[in-house]
Structure formats: structure tokens, C-alpha cells
Amino acid sequence: MTLTHRLLSPLIVALAFSAPVVTHAATDPSFVLTATSKNFDNYFPSYLANGYFSTMTSVRGSEANLAYMVAFMDYAKDDIARPAAIPGWSGIDYSTGKSTAGEFWLNRTLLSDKAFSDYQQTLDMHNGTLTTRYRYTDDSQKSTRIEITTFVSQADTHLAATRITITPEFDGSVQLSFPLNIWAPHQPRFPIGKMTGDEMLAAVAANNMSVTEPVNYRTADRAPVWYHGDTNVSNDDGSTKDLTLQLDGKAEQGLHMAEAAAIELPKGIKPSDITLDKSTYQLALNMKVPVHKGHAYSFTKYVAMSRESWGGDASATAALAKKARSTGFDKLLAAHQTAWHTLWQSDIVIDGDAKVQQAVHSDLYYLLSNSTSGTAWPMGACALTPNYAGHAFWDSDSWVFPALLLLHPDRAKPIVMFRHRTMQPARERAIQYGAKGTMYPWEADPETGIDYTPHFAYGVFREIHVNADVAIAQWQYYLASGDSAWLKANGWPVIKEVADFWVSRVSYDKANDRYEILHVTSPDEAYDDVPNDSFTNAAARKALDIATAAATKVGASPDPQWADISKKMYIPFDAKARRHLDFDASVPHDKITWMGSSLAWLMYPNLDLPMSPEIRKNDFDFQLEELKVHGNDPNEMMMVMLATAAAEVGDGKTAGEWLQRNLVGFLKPPYNVRSETASNNAGYILATSAGFVQSLVYGLSGLRIDDNGLTEAYAPALPPTWKSLTLKHITFRGKRYDITVDRDAAGNAKLTRKAL
Structure with missing residues (x-):
């Protein structure tokens, strides 16, 4: 990498997190890294990946996060080749339902010790999993115990899964949303393919004019340079009966890709008001489900990925997601962990x-x-x-x-x-x-x-x-x-x-x-x-x-x-x-x-x-x-x-x-x-x-x-x-x-x- 490259690298603010905590007795503490609520103000995300695709991590564990696929590049005019962000697949949103105080969604609730008490997020590197736990209390004072586990499979490189387990502290109905998030093209896009170093540095400086401190090229925000590329989505659809989502995409002047999700509900749960949301920036299945105080309910989102030369179109990829659902979360997770354990033998x-x-x-x-x-x-x-x-x-x-x-x-x-x-x-x-x-x-x-x-x-x-x-x-x-x-x-x-x-x-x-x-x-x-x-x-x-x-x-x-x-x-x-x-x-x-x-x-x-x-x-x-x-x-x-x-x-x-x-x-x-x-x-x-x-x-x-x-x-x-x-x-x-x-x-x- 060149010195000029490094001067223009992205800034991500560093945080101070708690000491590692062992999640279970079988895990060597040297494989475990843990965050607590002390760090809500700043969060340096990690990622989950298997070499073929990834997702960034986030504080709540439930957000839609930027995700990328191996060598899946955007080739916009006058720009350099850059990774095209694929639709965010890891997110699941949750609401305790409407009340006189309004409607509150987990991923829109501001981070605080009150709203997210008993918070702990753990990256278990030996098992390749991210687990997030907290007691979520919304503005209507309804509380829910939440645990979210996400992994990108090392055993089957096309697959990933996110499971959210909710334990409400009330009776009633709740809402869940299972989205594939479609990212807007990054703006502005610079003609980096032909900009001089001075022009690029000027662009970085201009981007920082809104801050009060003087621009420092070693610590300033370099996001204007290393932004993600664009994936244009087509053929996006889903089934409220089969609880599936699927889409085809194409990187800007690049390769084709496909993404799909299959949703698994807790046994005995009969959702109501199942809807398919197809908007510019989201393809989602939304539903209401009845819940009882103190009962735990697990909802799982199985995701499959493909790209040109590695997998098929949306229909073929949806079949992979449905097959994963029929296999079940526990078996997929066990195979994934076994694959990681095999790697860790060296x-x-x-x-x-x-x-x-x-x-x-x-x-x-x-x-x-x-x-x-x-x-x-x-x-x-x-x-x-x-x-x-x-x-x-x-x-x-x-x-x-x-x-x-x-x-x-x-x-x-x-x-x-x-x-x-x-x-x-x-x-x-x-x-x-x-x-x-x-x-x-x-x-x-x-x-x-x-x-x-x-x-x-x-x-x-x-x-x-x-x-x-x-x-x-x-x-x-x-x-x-x-x-x-x-x-x-x-x-x-x-x-x-x-x-x-x-x-x-x-x-x-x-x-x-x-x-x-x-x-x-x-x-x-x-x-x-x-x-x-x-x-x-x-x-x-x-x-x-x-x-x-x-x-x-x-x-x-x-x-x-x-x-x-x-x-x-x-x-x-x-x-x-x-x-x-x-x-x-x-x-x-x-x-x-x-x-x-x-x-x-x-x-x-x-x-x-x-x-x-x-x-x-x-x-x-x-x-x-x-x-x-x-x-x-x-x-x-x-x-x-x-x-x-x-x-x-x-x-x-x-x-x-x-x-x-x-x-x-x-x-x-x-x-x-x-x-x-x-x-x-x-x-x-x-x-x-x-x-x-x-x-x-x-x-x-x-x-x-x-x-x-x-x-x-x-x-x-x-x-x-x-x-x-x-x-x-x-x-x-x-x-x-x-x-x-x-x-x-x-x-x-x-x-x-x-x-x-």
C-alpha cells in the first residue's frame, strides 16, 4: 500500500471494551472477546465471514449490516473497482406492538443502559459465532429478554443464519420483520480513476469541513475514499405462505449475484398479518405473533448466497435457503462449529x-x-x-x-x-x-x-x-x-x-x-x-x-x-x-x-x-x-x-x-x-x-x-x-x-x- 493510500484510509473510532468473558466452560478464554454497554457510544465492528461472503457486526446484534462477497466488484465509470455491497442479510427487527405511547422497533431504539440492560455481546472465535444478549425495554415500558446468534457457515459456504430468541415479560402480541436490506448507491462517487492526489486530499478535507476541529489527514474521516460499490437488485420477490425471500442482483457493470432467505417460526406459533414489503431499499417479511409472559420463542432466518461462477440464480439460491431450514438451526450450527474446530487443530x-x-x-x-x-x-x-x-x-x-x-x-x-x-x-x-x-x-x-x-x-x-x-x-x-x-x-x-x-x-x-x-x-x-x-x-x-x-x-x-x-x-x-x-x-x-x-x-x-x-x-x-x-x-x-x-x-x-x-x-x-x-x-x-x-x-x-x-x-x-x-x-x-x-x-x- 502506498503512503498516499494510507493517508486516505477510513477512520473508525476506537473504543474501550470490557475484558473478555468466557461464554461457556468449554471455550478457552483466549478465543473469546466480549463487549458491554459501556461502549454504546462508540463501536468498532468486527465481521463474520467464511471467505466467500460476510456481514459486519453491530451493537444490537439485530441490525441490517453491510455485507460483501468474494471478488464481487463494482466497476462504475471513472472509478476504481471496489467491492459492491450485497443486500444486508443478518437483520431481524422486533416490536412489542402498538400502544398509546406509539410503536417501538428494536433497531430504531436509541442505545442506553435503560433500554438495553444486562448487555453482553460475545465473539466466540473457536466456534465462529456472535451472540448478543440483553433485556430490551421500550418507551412503553414493555420488557423482553433477547438473545441473538449469528454465524456464516464454514461447513456450507453458501449459507448463514441468524436466530433471535425473545422472552417477553408480558402477554400480548409482538411484531417481527425479516428484511433483506438493499443499499442506496454511495454518494458522492468520486472519479478516483483519474483524480490526482491533491484533488483527492482536497475532497477529504472538504468532507471534514463540517467538523469543528482542524483537518488531520491521519485521523480524519476517509469514508469519501473507501466507500462501498453498488449492487443493482432485480427480480426481488417473496412468499408469505412459504415464508421466503429471494432476489437477483448485479454489481455496477460487474457480475450477477443472488440472495435468499427462509424463515422458521417457533413450533405452535400461528402468525397473523403476514405481509411482503417490497420497497426501494428493502425486501421483507413482516408478521404479528401472539406471546405469553415468560415463554421463550426462537425465530430463525436462514440465508443463502450465490454469485457468477459460484452458485445459481435467485430460485436456485432460495432452494438452498429452504433446504437449510429443513435441516434446522442446531444441525447447521453444529456442522459449522465442527468445521471451525477442524481448522483450529492447526x-x-x-x-x-x-x-x-x-x-x-x-x-x-x-x-x-x-x-x-x-x-x-x-x-x-x-x-x-x-x-x-x-x-x-x-x-x-x-x-x-x-x-x-x-x-x-x-x-x-x-x-x-x-x-x-x-x-x-x-x-x-x-x-x-x-x-x-x-x-x-x-x-x-x-x-x-x-x-x-x-x-x-x-x-x-x-x-x-x-x-x-x-x-x-x-x-x-x-x-x-x-x-x-x-x-x-x-x-x-x-x-x-x-x-x-x-x-x-x-x-x-x-x-x-x-x-x-x-x-x-x-x-x-x-x-x-x-x-x-x-x-x-x-x-x-x-x-x-x-x-x-x-x-x-x-x-x-x-x-x-x-x-x-x-x-x-x-x-x-x-x-x-x-x-x-x-x-x-x-x-x-x-x-x-x-x-x-x-x-x-x-x-x-x-x-x-x-x-x-x-x-x-x-x-x-x-x-x-x-x-x-x-x-x-x-x-x-x-x-x-x-x-x-x-x-x-x-x-x-x-x-x-x-x-x-x-x-x-x-x-x-x-x-x-x-x-x-x-x-x-x-x-x-x-x-x-x-x-x-x-x-x-x-x-x-x-x-x-x-x-x-x-x-x-x-x-x-x-x-x-x-x-x-x-x-x-x-x-x-x-x-x-x-x-x-x-x-x-x-x-x-x-x-x-x-x-x-
Whole structure:
């Protein structure tokens, strides 16, 4: 992501929520996050998802919430591709009925301790459920005990369900509404596809003129930039007899989708006044039901989703919803929970730090909630939300992919498959920029792979290290899987054409007999159009070496230029200081940036540039100093890199301190949604969750995936207060292991492997 992107990221105000509460004895508290009524004024929502579709969470648990579907994009004129919001499916509304005081609906009642007493909302990450409980008292003083449970099925990826259980403290009749909410197109829509950075910043400033405080681009509301796209709904209908709803939709100039719901009533309940509400922004079934004081009544809304290439039209999708209803809530929930429990068999277990344990469980929850299996879809930078427009950055290849590769290789594979599937637009982009092979975009549309980097993101066409990142991930998948057939059919074509790109992109410096890469943007993105960025040059060299090795594996002839360029690739180095430079010494290293320096990137697992322990320590020390001198509100990608780098130099204490820094300000309560920095609140960024996972899987363990296998490249490290770290049920070349880092009799960290 670019600096300009980050300045324009969305603001979601952070809250202070209560400490986690265990919902039942069987649930490990590290899997449970809970909110209370103390936080009604501000709420940083989480989401429920299964990689294919999602819904945001909300305070009451009953509201209609924005929802998204994998790679379902809006392509409005002059805009960038952005996720089209699908009709909100999770909402159920409730009214105690008309009285002399009026008619009161749950979702329109203002939040207060009086109206919502005994409030508790719990995200159970082990079971993948959100449960909300409270005593609802409306303005007519009628009270009802309410419990709402929602899940998006991991067992059947087309399905979700919401169940509301009401226990009225009165006799009479109540009303319920089961809507599919159709969102109005976001207004205004900016021509982001052609707006300059200054024009975009001006738009953000204009949006904030209504507030009294001065505009601060790091904390202002960026909603004008990362808004959702539009789904146009047609063929919306329902049945008051069958208690079903269904609709067809189409993203703006995009794909078709379908959505349906089937309602289940409590046994013995005979509703009256059942109506079908078809309005511009809602398709709903409404009804009245008789109730008795102290009796509990459960109403369930079964929902099914489909989109082009994944499911059928409204009728076919309605059949899925009705089948779910016939199966029943308890069986669907049990299958969903079993699927989650299977996923959690691969886990990261920490003995000695409950806070880090809970953080890594929430990070894994978000990664698993947004990953698919057996597809060729990537994961958007900010999951199934509109942030960063749902595009696929290098975040997918270098951050998310390695985090999943050992724990859930089937969930990592779609990321590398996406790059193979979208080779053609990458070839066309290379031609556009006068290069050969494939030139993957900085921001790829997750459906088509086409470049949709905003025009205002100055210079990102020069942040070309993404092409090396793609090839490195392909090779890592082969090394971890040992799948030669996959390499030949899928990985090798990508690796080869990435190498061809680098051959066409390097320049030969005859005077120094070396190859250089000029006019690039550094990962420390304020340094735009610099020569010989060290990370870019090192990554390109690794991609070329990978191409030579892959050619041998598949029986192809490697281009001799690959080895020649690799051997002579220039990596800027300060011989006097005995450390690497960020880029060529001709460029002053004097800007205030989010990172201070990008030397830590050279040590990150996906690249892990070979160097002596002395140079590694010098690079690390320089990075820390520059973060103090030239750093400004560092992003969390830097925090996790520093934890990993500290482990590489054998400093478990410092690694632990940087892990703790990852818990301060970045985790937005109540549901540990990670933000990009502690202050800008750009949330849902999967790279930061994945980076935290990597700092444990590869950082403290010292493990690397290389040609020799799963290698103990560095001595393991543990923070002083930790007893052990266990990577449970990891998979490598078809075999499963538990890998534990604990202490020997002398107190030194040691690593052991146990075959399963």
C-alpha cells in the first residue's frame, strides 16, 4: 500500500471494551472477546465471514449490516473497482406492538443502559459465532429478554443464519420483520480513476469541513475514499405462505449475484398479518405473533448466497435457503462449529503470555474467516470490507500467504493460483510499460487481475518489487508442498515470466560491471523514483535465482541471463558502517516516514537476504535508530518485522518487547480488529494480522522454508517470561508436525519437532 493510500484510509473510532468473558466452560478464554454497554457510544465492528461472503457486526446484534462477497466488484465509470455491497442479510427487527405511547422497533431504539440492560455481546472465535444478549425495554415500558446468534457457515459456504430468541415479560402480541436490506448507491462517487492526489486530499478535507476541529489527514474521516460499490437488485420477490425471500442482483457493470432467505417460526406459533414489503431499499417479511409472559420463542432466518461462477440464480439460491431450514438451526450450527474446530487443530499455542495468545487467536480468526480453499481468489488487503477497495496487493503474496502456508496450505494455495489465473492482464501491463514477461499491478482487481491502482497513488507503477514477491510465493508453495505437477503447470509459468520481466527491467552499468534497477519506489514509500532500492534489487535477484532452480525442476532450459544478472546484481552497502543502505548512496536518507528505514524488510522471511550475523545486527540497529530519528507513527508491518528481526539476531527479550508493542493501539476493542497504525485507525488490514502470525511461525522459531526443507535457519528465541511456543499440526510436504520452542535445563531456547 502506498503512503498516499494510507493517508486516505477510513477512520473508525476506537473504543474501550470490557475484558473478555468466557461464554461457556468449554471455550478457552483466549478465543473469546466480549463487549458491554459501556461502549454504546462508540463501536468498532468486527465481521463474520467464511471467505466467500460476510456481514459486519453491530451493537444490537439485530441490525441490517453491510455485507460483501468474494471478488464481487463494482466497476462504475471513472472509478476504481471496489467491492459492491450485497443486500444486508443478518437483520431481524422486533416490536412489542402498538400502544398509546406509539410503536417501538428494536433497531430504531436509541442505545442506553435503560433500554438495553444486562448487555453482553460475545465473539466466540473457536466456534465462529456472535451472540448478543440483553433485556430490551421500550418507551412503553414493555420488557423482553433477547438473545441473538449469528454465524456464516464454514461447513456450507453458501449459507448463514441468524436466530433471535425473545422472552417477553408480558402477554400480548409482538411484531417481527425479516428484511433483506438493499443499499442506496454511495454518494458522492468520486472519479478516483483519474483524480490526482491533491484533488483527492482536497475532497477529504472538504468532507471534514463540517467538523469543528482542524483537518488531520491521519485521523480524519476517509469514508469519501473507501466507500462501498453498488449492487443493482432485480427480480426481488417473496412468499408469505412459504415464508421466503429471494432476489437477483448485479454489481455496477460487474457480475450477477443472488440472495435468499427462509424463515422458521417457533413450533405452535400461528402468525397473523403476514405481509411482503417490497420497497426501494428493502425486501421483507413482516408478521404479528401472539406471546405469553415468560415463554421463550426462537425465530430463525436462514440465508443463502450465490454469485457468477459460484452458485445459481435467485430460485436456485432460495432452494438452498429452504433446504437449510429443513435441516434446522442446531444441525447447521453444529456442522459449522465442527468445521471451525477442524481448522483450529492447526494452532499457535503460547505458554506464558495470555494477551499475546488471545491476539494470535484473533489474528488467525480473521485470516481463516477470509480465506477459501480450492479456488483461485486472493484475499483483499482489508478482507471482505471496502477498505483499500478490496484489491490484492503484495500483502497477499508476502504477508498473508506465508502466514497460512504451514498452518493451512489449502487456504494459502488460492493466493498463488490467483497469480497464475491472471497472467494475461499482467502480460498486457508489461507491454504497456515497455517491459517483457508479466508485470503484476500494485493493486489487482481480485476477480480479473486487472490493474486498478488509483490515479492519486503517485508513483506506484514504480513500486515493482511486487513482481518478485509473486515469484517468491510461487516457489515457497512448491517447496512446502513438494508438488512437482503443480510447479510445472502453474508455478513455473508465473516464475519464468516474472524473471523475463526483470531481464527487461534491469540496466547494465558497464563501468562497475553490475546490474542496477533504476526509477523505483522503495517499500519506504516516501522515497519515490530512487535508484537501486536494496529490497527491490535483492527481491529481483532472488526471483531470478528461483527461475533458474524452477527451470531445472521442470526440465526446462534456464535463460543464462538469469544467473548472470543475479550474480552481478547491485545491493547498496556501506562498507565503512558494515551495513546495507536503503538505496543508492546518491539519494539522501533524510525524510520523515512511517518506517524510518526499510532495512528490516531485508530480514523478513519472504526475502531473508543472506548476510553475516554482524551485518544483520548492524542493519537491525540502524533500523531501530532511524525509527526514532526519522520515523513517524510507524505502521504495524514495521512492528512485526522488528519482532522477527530481533529473533534473528538472537534477542528474545527485544523480540518480546516488539510483540507487546503490537498489542498497544493497534488492536481495536472489543474484537481485536487490527489497524494499520496506532493513530490512523485504518482497520481490517490482513497483512498486519498475518505479520503478527509470521513473527511467531518464522520469527521466534527461526524456521525457514528453503531448498533443504523446513530449515532451522536461526536459533529459536523466547521472550523471558514465556515457557513455550508450539506450532500445532503444521503441514510440510504432506506430513504433519508439532513444533515446540521451550527451554533446556540451562534456560536456553530449544526447538523440537514431533511427527504426527
